[in-house]
Amino acid sequence: MTGGLAIETSALAKRFGAVEAVAGIDLAVPTGSVFGFLGPNGAGKTTTIRMLVGLIRPTSGSAAVLGNPVRPGGVDLASIGAVVERPAFYPYLSAAANLRLFAALQGVGGSGADRRIADALDRTGLGPAANRKVGGFSTGMRQRLALALAMLHRPRLVILDEPTNGLDPGGVVEVRATITELARTGTTVFLSSHVLSEVEQLCDLVAVLARGRVVASGAPAELLDGPGLLRVGFDSAAEAETARRLLTDDGMAVTPAGADDAALSVGVAASDGSRIARRLAAAGLFPAELTPVRQSLEAVFLELTRDAAPQASGDGTSASASREAARSGGETADPDDRDATPSGNWPR
Numbered sequence: 001m002t003g004g005l006a007i008e009t010s011a012l013a014k015r016f017g018a019v020e021a022v023a024g025i026d027l028a029v030p031t032g033s034v035f036g037f038l039g040p041n042g043a044g045k046t047t048t049i050r051m052l053v054g055l056i057r058p059t060s061g062s063a064a065v066l067g068n069p070v071r072p073g074g075v076d077l078a079s080i081g082a083v084v085e086r087p088a089f090y091p092y093l094s095a096a097a098n099l100r101l102f103a104a105l106q107g108v109g110g111s112g113a114d115r116r117i118a119d120a121l122d123r124t125g126l127g128p129a130a131n132r133k134v135g136g137f138s139t140g141m142r143q144r145l146a147l148a149l150a151m152l153h154r155p156r157l158v159i160l161d162e163p164t165n166g167l168d169p170g171g172v173v174e175v176r177a178t179i180t181e182l183a184r185t186g187t188t189v190f191l192s193s194h195v196l197s198e199v200e201q202l203c204d205l206v207a208v209l210a211r212g213r214v215v216a217s218g219a220p221a222e223l224l225d226g227p228g229l230l231r232v233g234f235d236s237a238a239e240a241e242t243a244r245r246l247l248t249d250d251g252m253a254v255t256p257a258g259a260d261d262a263a264l265s266v267g268v269a270a271s272d273g274s275r276i277a278r279r280l281a282a283a284g285l286f287p288a289e290l291t292p293v294r295q296s297l298e299a300v301f302l303e304l305t306r307d308a309a310p311q312a313s314g315d316g317t318s319a320s321a322s323r324e325a326a327r328s329g330g331e332t333a334d335p336d337d338r339d340a341t342p343s344g345n346w347p348r
């Protein structure tokens with residue numbers, strides 16, 4: 001990370017009729033970081049991103065991207081690359097020809113454009129497919145072409161909404177490699193995801209969103225650093241039972257460790273291991289095993305977002321489905337939103 005904030009929001013909020021999609025969030029995305037915006041369906045990730053790139057207007061609060069306040073239509077597209085909705089390309093044109101069109105829209109032509117196109121296609125692993133028609137591309141290849149488009153003008157910040165959604169495992173690996181490559185060259189990457197392992201693998205920092213609110217933020221390792229579990233194993237079930245009574249009397253949460261009746265799970269921080277070992281030793285009990293059980297980000301995520309069912313309409317409708325309904329005239333549609341037409345980096 002190189003200092004300063006690439007994205008900063010203050011009490012940023014968006015309401016669609018009765019739905020509070022984003023309920024006043026403060027984000028601070030350091031320059032040069034890969035920042036994961038994690039949350040279940042309907043948490044408000046896409047709505048936040050659409051505000052950040054100026055596609056829709058916040059109901060209240062503010063956002064600054066690369067130091068400039070965001071206003072609808074006033075975003076400095078020269079410094080940002082974004083893949084917000086799945087872009088449409090001309091199917092009968094090659095990947096390179098599609099990019100050439102968009103480069104021309106950005107005012108870049110000639111050999112300068114050719115160099116950038118070759119570079120963007122190489123960095124997304126599409127070099128060998130440069131001259132193939134996009135109509136024959138797989139979903140993963142189209143998504144990588146969208147990334148190539150987003151990085152065509154060598155932006156300092158790339159914003160990606162669920163970049164691996166709908167991809168097969170091969171496509172996921174390729175898109176992740178592209179993101180890692182972007183980060184390596186100093187580009188700030190802000191990506192939304194509900195795939196926990198993705199965020200854990202790719203991101204330096206994470207904000208977890210639930211019901212439009214940030215419920216946790218920090219490095220993935222920090223989020224995992226809550227109260228943990230220690231597995232304490234003994235040579236016999238009798239010893240484990242004596243230890244269970246002793247530790248329970250000391251106020252610790254102790255449960256059997258799965259099917260093994262000679263092992264216990266003790267709910268304490270990993271750093272409490274030596275305290276437990278001393279306590280047991282003082283009672284003449286010597287555990288054969290004392291192992292911190294790493295919490296999975298999955299468990300932490302579920303715990304943090306437990307009460308955050310999608311707020312769509314209470315009928316299980318996904319956020320995207322209810323968005324579609326809204327777009328086609330539903331009551332909660334925001335006229336502001338309906339009029340917002342992606343431009344610049346968002347081919348239709």
Ligand code: ATP
Pocket residue numbers: 016019020021039040041042043044045046047048194310311312318319320322323326327332333334337
């Ligand atoms: P997903 O992962 O399912 O895409 P998300 O975290 O991106 O979810 P959003 O798409 O931002 O969530 O939706 C947040 C809430 O706002 C949802 O309840 C959704 O139905 C609602 N919403 C989003 N856009 C609109 C709209 N244009 N009109 C009405 N409601 C909307």
